[in-house]
Amino acid sequence: MANVAVAKDPKLTAAKKRAAKTGFHPSPYAVAKALTEGDLFTKASAVVLGLGNIVHKQYVKGAVFLLGEILFLYLFFTSGISCLAKLAYLGPVLKGSDGWDDDGNYVHIDATNSVRELLYAVAWIFLIAGFVLFWVAAVRSAYSAQVLTEKNGRAPTIIEDLKALLDSQIKGSLMALPTLGLITFTVLPITITVLLAFTDADHNHWPPFNWVGFETFAKVFDPNGSVAAGVNLGLFMKVLVWTLVWAFFATFLNFFLGMFMAMVILRKGTRLKGLWRTCFSMSIAVPQFVSLLVIHQMLTDQGILNTMLKDWGVIDTSLPFWTDSWWARVTVIVVNLWIGVPYTIMQITGILQNVPGELYEASEIDGANWWQTFTNITMPYILFVMTPYLITTFTSNVNNFNVIYFLSGGAPAAVGESAGDTDLLITWLYKLTVTKLDYNVGAVIGILTFIVLATVALITYRSSGSYKNEEGFR
Amino acid sequence: MTAVTKPAHTGSLRTRRLVGDALAHIFLAVMAIIWLVPIIWVFAESFNKNTAQNPPTFFPTEYTFNNYIRLFTDTSVLDFTSMFIRTLIIAIFVCALNVFFVLSVAYCMSRLRFRMRKPYMNFALVLGMFPGIMSVVAIYFILNALGLTGGGAQTMIALVIVYAAGSGASFYVMKGFMDTIPMSLDEAATLDGCTKWETFTKIIIPVTKPMIVYQAITGFLIPWLDFVLASVICRTQENYTVAVGMYQMLQKEYIADWYAAFAAAAVCVSIPIAVLFIFMQRFYQASMTGSVKG
Structure with missing residues (x-):
């Protein structure tokens, strides 16, 4: 309600309105203000970083800004520019050979390591972005030194500044390392992988490779592409459709079986509730790759299950768990129930115990039978609470590398095809990049997986009840 | 499970409840076996004296600690x-x-x-x-x-x-x-x-x-x-x-x-x-x- 009142007050500026809504107040030392209202030294600080600080007796801080600028500019002109220039043409030397270098020496010239050039160039773009932030911090710092000197007669000392790092500026101190880690080992790799999609970096073009624009995308979507090339539209569609089918069944069968079992355990007449729950949660505690590899072994042609069935005379030939497409597809979904249902049981048990009791009392007074209570109270409540969870389960099933890779390994695969009949986009991607070394095709598949995931997540989440009406059950 | 018609007398209600309980327990027992079998099997297999890839019986015929000893002492491969x-x-x-x-x-x-x-x-x-x-x-x-x-x-x-x-x-x-x-x-x-x-x-x-x-x-x-x-x-x-x-x-x-x-x-x-x-x-x-x- 308070927000509405604030929004209607015409006297408040846009900034203040935003501040009232989001709960933070913008800094009074904005860059634009520093450059228009700052004094001469502050303005000069935009060129010579730290000048304003030094003038206002913040020697250490000023020196840090100045040295930072000098170091950056030095590196930028000695190596940055040449690194960035190489971005235009990634692999000038296609083949290693002996020849004369620029100084007239006879040397061995290696083929260009294109991925290293790409990496350095992208890293430089990130560094430049980092320097822009450094520059903003320096200008604002100079302006604040000026304003505070005018107001208090002196700017904060270095001791006070360092203390502020643990108090008013703590967000910077705490977030610095995690953010740096995230940028270096998540954002930077993703950027490079996305860029690789626009090159010809495959097992034939490595280490030197070059930009090819959308050629790789065209290759993936080519209906007539040869199987030998590793990809074509048919193969891609097959894997995509199976990924979605798999994610759908893996998510919803898990949900319904888990819900059913949770309700059977919770029903009044069931004894030893704790024992049953322990039995079913044992499988969670075993590392997934262990249990999946074990189940894979149990179901092979010579595996223990086939051996026993043959001994009992139930079958004559081994059941083709991993050699027939449909057997394999059904098997991975069923085994995934073994992995996933215990989690659902845990979740649903918690939710069912939280259903407001008065809802059941009311339905009993109204004379509802068991089925009506289930469809009108229990199910809507579970769905309301579980929708976000179902969406995340769906997306993690699209990305469920472990179950497929350890269980079926994508098998069975037709001879020469890079994706098997149970391969998901994610395992196909892994095989293409790690095994076949076709980095560009792998990158394209990765981008397409991201698009599929983002679309599904966005559509389902926006149309779900818990998004539209957050307080439906409060 | 469905209680559409009202039970005529308490006797049939009790039988129904008993049948329901029995079914629920049988269901849970079968499921529990399915969930525990792979875990028990790995545990038994780890003590199997026969180290072949595809053992002929579900449970080992002879038990030994050698697998563990070998696991922690064989550093060759x-x-x-x-x-x-x-x-x-x-x-x-x-x-x-x-x-x-x-x-x-x-x-x-x-x-x-x-x-x-x-x-x-x-x-x-x-x-x-x-x-x-x-x-x-x-x-x-x-x-x-x-x-x-x-x-x-x-x-x-x-x-x-x-x-x-x-x-x-x-x-x-x-x-x-x-x-x-x-x-x-x-x-x-x-x-x-x-x-x-x-x-x-x-x-x-x-x-x-x-x-x-x-x-x-x-x-x-x-x-x-x-x-x-x-x-x-x-x-x-x-x-x-x-x-x-x-x-x-x-x-x-x-x-x-x-x-x-x-x-x-x-x-x-x-x-x-x-x-x-x-x-x-x-x-x-x-x-x-x-x-x-x-």
Whole structure:
């Protein structure tokens, strides 16, 4: 309600309105203000970083800004520019050979390591972005030194500044390392992988490779592409459709079986509730790759299950768990129930115990039978609470590398095809990049997986009840 | 189950209830067997004297400890002892860094208000939608450029850095928990003259303790459970972590020799993880009941 009142007050500026809504107040030392209202030294600080600080007796801080600028500019002109220039043409030397270098020496010239050039160039773009932030911090710092000197007669000392790092500026101190880690080992790799999609970096073009624009995308979507090339539209569609089918069944069968079992355990007449729950949660505690590899072994042609069935005379030939497409597809979904249902049981048990009791009392007074209570109270409540969870389960099933890779390994695969009949986009991607070394095709598949995931997540989440009406059950 | 028609007399109601109970228990028993069989089988297989890849009977006919002895003493091909120690060391460092990173980011996101807060949270969500496997090769190239792919200690440092670096985006659960701590605690601390850092270390961290245990165990388990990153970063056998090593044991070259040893390794890895997991479950539930009692 308070927000509405604030929004209607015409006297408040846009900034203040935003501040009232989001709960933070913008800094009074904005860059634009520093450059228009700052004094001469502050303005000069935009060129010579730290000048304003030094003038206002913040020697250490000023020196840090100045040295930072000098170091950056030095590196930028000695190596940055040449690194960035190489971005235009990634692999000038296609083949290693002996020849004369620029100084007239006879040397061995290696083929260009294109991925290293790409990496350095992208890293430089990130560094430049980092320097822009450094520059903003320096200008604002100079302006604040000026304003505070005018107001208090002196700017904060270095001791006070360092203390502020643990108090008013703590967000910077705490977030610095995690953010740096995230940028270096998540954002930077993703950027490079996305860029690789626009090159010809495959097992034939490595280490030197070059930009090819959308050629790789065209290759993936080519209906007539040869199987030998590793990809074509048919193969891609097959894997995509199976990924979605798999994610759908893996998510919803898990949900319904888990819900059913949770309700059977919770029903009044069931004894030893704790024992049953322990039995079913044992499988969670075993590392997934262990249990999946074990189940894979149990179901092979010579595996223990086939051996026993043959001994009992139930079958004559081994059941083709991993050699027939449909057997394999059904098997991975069923085994995934073994992995996933215990989690659902845990979740649903918690939710069912939280259903407001008065809802059941009311339905009993109204004379509802068991089925009506289930469809009108229990199910809507579970769905309301579980929708976000179902969406995340769906997306993690699209990305469920472990179950497929350890269980079926994508098998069975037709001879020469890079994706098997149970391969998901994610395992196909892994095989293409790690095994076949076709980095560009792998990158394209990765981008397409991201698009599929983002679309599904966005559509389902926006149309779900818990998004539209957050307080439906409060 | 359906009670559409009203029962004529209590007798039939009781029979029906008895039948329902019986069916429920039979169903649960069958399911429990299905869920426990693979686990029991691995356990039995780890003591099997017959180390062949495909044992002829479900349970071993002769039992022995040799598989365990061999697993920890045979260092010629797949040195499980050193894999285990290596993974343990990595796990300890990852655990410490992961807890620190997650706590730091969660504290900033939950207790502080600043301009980049919302964008950072959305950014973490979007990053999560990129399939993680997509960028493992690029991560390897980055480590290579940083000179961290030389093997030995370098590989261990590389794994610690990569696992820990990912934790900056997995702050959501911890943040959700911190959101339940009343802001009045922070305000009271500020009035008493605490700096933000003191509020963080003396107020928020103690209140968050159950969740920290949960986070610590999660962080500790990352290196034990990860296969993809480790398989790309540890390229040679002397650098393998447990997950990669155990995967190797079942590959064509080794399976004939290492099948029973694999089962023993599975038991050795599963027991500590299972214990930690059960422990973690307790703390997770404790933390879900809310941060401030009363």
